[in-house]
Amino acid sequence: MKEKTQVEDINRGFYDFRFEEDEKDMLQSGITPDIIREISEEKNDPQWMREFRLKSLEIYNSTEMPPWGPSIEGLDMSKIVTYIRSKSRMNNQWEDVPQDIKETFERLGIPQAEREKLAGVGAQYDSELVYHNVRREVAEQGVVYTDLESAMYDERYADMIREHFMKLVPPTDHKFAALHGAVWSGGSFVYVPKGVHVDIPLQSYFRLNAQGAGQFEHTLIIVDEGAYLHFIEGCSAPKYYVASLHAGCVELFVAKNATLRYSTIENWSKNMYNLNTKRAIVEEGGKIEWVSGSFGSHVSYLYPMSILHGRGARAEFTGITFAGEGQDLDTGAKVVHAAPETSSYMNTRSISKSGGVNTFRSAVTVNRNAVGSKSSVSCESLMLDSISRSDTIPAMDIRTDDADIGHEAKIGRISDEAVFYLMSRGLSEENAKALIVSGFADNVSKELPLEYAVEMNNLITIEMKGSIG
């Protein structure tokens, strides 16, 4: 008798600890103009931002829920707390961070990572950044890495932020972009000056500790001409018994001949609605590289978008999604070729098991002026049982004859032939299957810095049993 290969769920025990919130730190749940005004007061918003938030709320109230994608009926916005006061000011010394928060990040290994392999770290706990620091030698190159709110008040960056904030993702984009515009809090601002190559990555880590709350951080990165940056984003939350919401927003501006690599390892708890929006605009000769690992969340809508705006701009998207029991993860990417000789490449993998639902959704649009553009999309899905689901929904909209567009998609299970081949080379069936599943995820792990690749592989605990009888 043949037993089925068992692939364990992602081991989340590492992330499932939390400290109690003080209820007096939490604003009332729901979204009303009064709550929005209270957030503006708490954050001492400039006038333009106060008006922006209220306008976004109007847009939110008049915009319908997306009629496609996984169900978000379980998300009751009237029960979501949109803002939690921070227990402390933003710090640039770990010693100054409150003990329970510091302990949280230490258990997640953030301070150690900062010491060993990062050029700078930002740490957000619920609604606010609690720690931000950048290495002296990196700062001396003119690299700015700070929290967005501080930067908004710094006369050196205030105009830059006003010029770029929610310009790539306007509140009119969709309902949760409007929500973000109304209640955003926290997040990072990064500016890399012309020609500066930041050799080691910066990392922001987002931790949602409170249950029934939302996290709405805003990340704004500007990589100036000829510069290079690798930015890593990590997200986690402990296990809750009520729905929580993440509706962050990432806006990336990649100038002429600049390169930005944006890596994300997302492991939210399985009660999280992850409705995040990420978008990059890339100028002439520039390049955006997205590396994305989606493991957590109850429901995800996540499609990083690249607008190739300058001649010869490039985009690469490499992603893996692992959907287990109770998860409905709708992920993918969008690319708009809006200039000549632009190119894009998407390479994704998804694994579905134990009733998990994976949807790969993509859109490649080639505008009329994008002559000489090239795009290639490759997505592969692995079904590990028949109670799960895996859908592939790519779209291509091509409006010029001078384009070279390729697409391929495959769906299937672990190949018996591959298992047989490996077994004929002396591997046990268990090891053969484990090797195949690990290899399937290899497209993402090989794109990450070694330490993160190891972490990602640790995230996928693979346990095999079975025999051929």
Added chain:
Amino acid sequence: MGKIIINRLPVPTWRSLKANYAEVDYEPECAMPPSMILPEGMEPGFGENRCRIRTGCGEELSRELDKVPWTKYVYNADKVLDDPLRLYFMFEEDERAGIRAEINVGAGAGLEVYVIYESFENAKGIGAVQLEINAAENSRVKVTQLIDVSDGMDFINDIGAKVGSDAQVEITQVYLGGKNVFGGIYSALEGYRSVLRTDIGYKLDADRSLDINVVADHTGKRSESEINVRGVLSDKAKKVFRGTIDFKTGAREAKGAESEDVLLLNEEVVNKTIPLILCSEEDVEGSHGASIGRLSDSSVFYMMSRGISYEKVYEIMAEAKLNTVIRKTDDEEMLHRIEKALKRR
């Protein structure tokens, strides 16, 4: 009169792509009975004007066709027929016509069907034909269609097929005429080892449009589907192709493959492609591949180095795209009609 929604994508995607469905202004006012040449031994029957199975264009079209004041044509084959069934539809000037036909091929039987949709040269109306195919176990049905209505006329070509165990349905469609043309194919692959093969070819120019929706719904074990679409777009032509392979639970060892090859000849063409693979069964193999664009420089260079002019290279390659579809039929009359229609373009 109002617009109806047809060719709906089984699972919607972003609305901004404007590709989740097509809209068409259609309400039939009259029937369009076909002329026909029947194989020996076949008598046409008539049935209630209702469609009993799901079709590619969908329910809203079916509801409109229910209004056609005519019966449904029914063609039954209960053995392997040597001669084909030939159906000819000729649409007149400004009519808004519709008709249904049903083809039932019994267990172990076989039938080839050739269908030609034509119109008066200056026809400006709209026509819709819905074809219901029931292929019983171990049967073979091969349908070849030529769509060659006038360039002023809109046309809807809708098919629904139910495929039994070990049965095979092959559909070949060549779209050459029409202003705004819509094609829908839905196939319920219910039987063990049931098979659907679809080959669609088109040549679109001027500001004409073609909107295609093909769905292969796999519920039968070891069922197989193959959807191939090849075509050429020039001038301001617009094409939307939605292709769905849906592996339902229980369709163990099923296989589905979609492929699309589009040659774009002008900078103002619009090509939209949405190839879906939906899967709730572990033990299946599904794949999709698409190649969209102009000819590669190396192909053009190679052919020009053999003395062929640049313009001729494209002409030859455009013909080659269509020929891979046209070659699926070996019926002389059909080949002659396709060739004649192609020459006019």
